[in-house]
Amino acid sequence: MGAEKEVLLRMRGVKTYFPLRSGVFNRSSGNVKAVDGVDLDVYRGEIxxxxxxxxxxxTTLGKSLLQxxxxxxxxxxxxxxxxxQDLMKLSRKELDLARKTLQIVFQDPYSSLNPAFTIFGSLEEPLKRFGVRKRADRERIIGDLLVSVNLQREHMTRYPNEFSGGQRQRIGIARALSVNPELIVCDEAVSxxxxxxxxxxxxxxxxxxxxxxxxxxxxTHNLSVVEYISDRIAVMYLGRIVELTETDRLFAGALHPYTKALLAAIPVADLSRRKKRSPLQGDVPSPVNPPGGCHFHPRCPECQGVCRTEVPxxxxxxxxxxxHAVSCHLVE
Amino acid sequence: MGETIIRVKDLHVHFYTNQRCNRVLNGISFDIRKGRTLCVxxxxxxxxSVTANAIMRLLPELSRIEGGSISYLGPEGEVRIDTLERNGRQMRKLRGEDIAIIFQDPMTALNPVYSIGFQINEMLQAHDPSLRKKAATARSVQLLRDMGIPLPEQRVHEYPHQFSGGMRQRGMIAMAMACAPKVLIADEPTTxxxxxxxxxIFELMESLKTERGTAILLITHDMGVVAELADEVAVMYMGSIVEYGTIEDVLTRPAHPYTKALLKSIPILGRGKKQQLDPIRGSTPDSFDRPKGCQFQPRCDYAGPECQLSMPEETLVSGVHRVMCRKHREVQSDGR
Structure with a gap:
């Protein structure tokens, strides 16, 4: 890519909290800090x-992005x-138009298509919304889309239950593509x-x-998939990005202890790499009450005093x- | 190589639904050995999963074992599991005491209204009616401790919803290991x-295998998991074991086109973006509308006209490595 990188999306300090309510009066009793201060630049044309x-x-970050x-x-x-424009300040109407450039493909191909609609019915909705008035035009566009995702034109008259999981996922992709978007969020699209x-x-x-x-x-949670497809990778832990760099670098020289542990924990279908495991101890803490300082410190093998008190x-x-961006006190 | 504990021979299982018959298992054979992990x-x-449930006799009512045998070779000699009454006294005794199973989803496998300790006690007391509650609870605590659950004295009285996903699965394994079974069947335990x-969880299973000599049948769809844990591998496609062998045989010298294609279609960590993925074309056929001859033939790169005639016989390639493919020599030697 080099110097001509154009920033398509600039996120600064994004936080998404879900309030917890309890008691008879539904009083707020804390927040689930799902996304807790994320800075991220997305360049045009990258994955x-x-x-x-x-x-x-x-997933919350992905959904926050599409509002x-x-x-x-x-x-x-x-x-x-x-x-x-700041996506968070858009009015309802502007947001609708913004969704023409921003689309999402969901994880579950079974629940993201309406079973009562034919494929044509599901796919024509966004086109109708964005001003393709003639049915013949919509049919042509949807036919082309289905062909581009390796399905057949005739499939548009069928219902979702007639398709396999892989085919449904391709229909989901076709739907996202139907409005000619620029940015697509693929939320566990192949999992x-x-x-x-x-x-x-x-x-x-x-x-x-x-x-x-x-x-x-x-x-995705699947690092093998993300290594194959991405240009850059951001590793998240408890609502924060802990490491962000180019794909080759991440796999060759990860700096954050969490990334290292994650990479070591993944089973690899390659016998020459069968290795001694040293898994992380414990579980991911609750995002309601995350540990102070560095979120990762209770599980970190290299934890030191400063990690318990100061947020890196x-x-x-x-x-x-x-x-190479990393959030760790111990990286010089 | 450890002694055989469970021997499955030419097992056929059919499901009968809507007046149709689904031939789910078409004659599969394998041995589960002491201190070894067999990955399916x-x-x-x-x-x-049908294979696992057939061994436990947990198949749905609409199914029938149509042929073949499942034998448990215990200390009291051979027991033919397939001839036992589904929920008879003998089968219930075997279940849990000699053969135990853990399932994919620990949340649905544990009863949410009873504490973990109660559920393990129930298991212990069912197999040893003389055991008193206090002694049973002490055993449960010890089991939870062995499975690496922190503060077991406190945890034993807690309910499944108070456990995290990984802890629940440890609780399940604790329950499965309660009567020190000789065989542990794990059906996608970490998916x-x-x-x-x-x-x-894998580390825990490895230690059960090496320290207690538990025989493990591990069911998975992840080749990475296979590479990490397996001693022997059985690759299944449409109800047949298309390839069987030691881990080295199957992963480094695959003789079946399906195994080979499967290995080439998954991205492997650490190989970066340059790796070539070759997806298997098409999709798995409908089990009611099976292709003619070899089941993999419509998706296979090596298929010839003879492959449409019949399902190929099983051939021995070397040692224990066996394969169901007419063209296995070509598959192994063409270097693709």
Whole structure:
């Protein structure tokens, strides 16, 4: 990429809290800090991977971006064709139009399509909304979309139950593509699929990106998948980004102890790499009451005094010409 | 190599629904050995969970074991599990005491209205009616401690919802190991868990294998898990074991096109973006509308006209490595 990187989306201090209510009067008794201060730049035309374990806030961040859940604080500046705007300050109407450029593909291909609608019915909704008035036009566009995701034109008259999981996921992708978006959030888009089908969908996503010049935010817990598809990877832990760098660098020289442990924990289908495990102890703490200081310190093998009291900042350094951001006190 | 504890021979299981018959298992054979881990790997719908449930005799009412045998070779000689009454006295005694199972989702496998300790006690007392409650609870605490649950004295009185996912699975394993079974069947035990927790559970299972000599049948869809834990591997496709062998045989010298394609279709960690993924074309066929001949033939790169005639016979490649493919020599030697 080099110098001509254009920032498409600039997130600063994004926080999404879910209030907890308890007691008879439904009084607020704390917050689930799902996303707790995320700074992230997304460049045009890249695939950025967002990885972490369940409960680390990766899906919430994706949904916050599309304003499907309202973030509590922070800014999200998106560079539209007409100029830069903060997604969080858009009115309802503006937001509707913004969704023409921002789309999402959900994890579960079974629950994200309405079973009572034909594929045409599901796919024509966004087109109707964005001003394709003639039915013949919609049919042509949807037919082309289905072909581009390796399905057949005739499939549009069928119902979701007639399709397999992999096919449904491709329909979900076609739906996201129908309004010609620029940025697609893929939230665990291949996780529910069988391995032989996973590869088909991954290759389809890469093909579409090349053809339509898309930008992906690829949310997953599967590091092998994210290594294959992403240009850069952000590792999240309890609502914060702990490490962010280019893919090759992350796998060759991860700096954060959590990333290292995560990489070591993944089973690899390669006998020459069968290794002695030293798994992380304990569980991910509750995001309602996260540990003070560095969130990772209770599980960290290299924990020191300062980690218990001070929150480490995400500091970007340039190491061997590669930008490498990590939030750890122990990284010099 | 350890002695055989469970021998499955030419097992056929059919499901009968809506006046149709689904041939779920079409003659599968394998041995589960003491102190060894046998991994059964395959995609959804290939019959791997049915295999596990057939050994435990936990199949649904609409199913029948149509042929073959499942033998438990215990200290009192051979017991033919497939001929026992589904929920008869003998089968109930075997279940839990000699063969135990853990399931994929620990939340649905544990009863939410009873404490973990109660559920383990129930198991202990069912197999040893003379055991008093106090002694049983002490055993439960010890079991939880062995499985690496912190503060077991307190945890034993807690309910499943108070446990995290990984802890619940440890609780399940504690329950399964309560009567020190000789065989542990694990049906996708870590699919619902995070990788860091998965690694903890694997370590626990490895220690059960090496320290207690427990024979493990591990069912998974993840080739990575296979590479980490297996001693022997059985690859299943559409109700048949298409390839069986030691871990080295199957992962480094696959002889079945399906195994080979499966290994090439998954991204491998550490190989970066340059790795070539070759997806398997098409999708798994409908079990009511099976292809002719070899089940993998419509998706296979090596298939010829003879593959449409019949399911190929099982051939021995070397040692214990066996495969159901006519073209296995070609598959192994062409270097693709």
């Amino acid at each position: 950025i991977g967002l990885v972490g374990e369940s409960g680390c806030g990766k 499907l859940v309202k973030p509590t604080a922070g800014t999200m500046e998106y560079t539209f064709k007409e100029g830069t 529910a699929l069988d391995v032989s089908i996973q590869a088909q969908v991954l290759q389809l996503l890469l093909k579409l990106k090349r053809e339509m010049n898309l930008t992906y935010i690829f949310i 900042k995400l500091i970007t350094r340039t190491i061997d010409g590669v930008e | 790997v395959g995609e959804s719908g290939c019959g791997k 619902a868990l995070d990788v860091s927790i998965q690694a903890q």
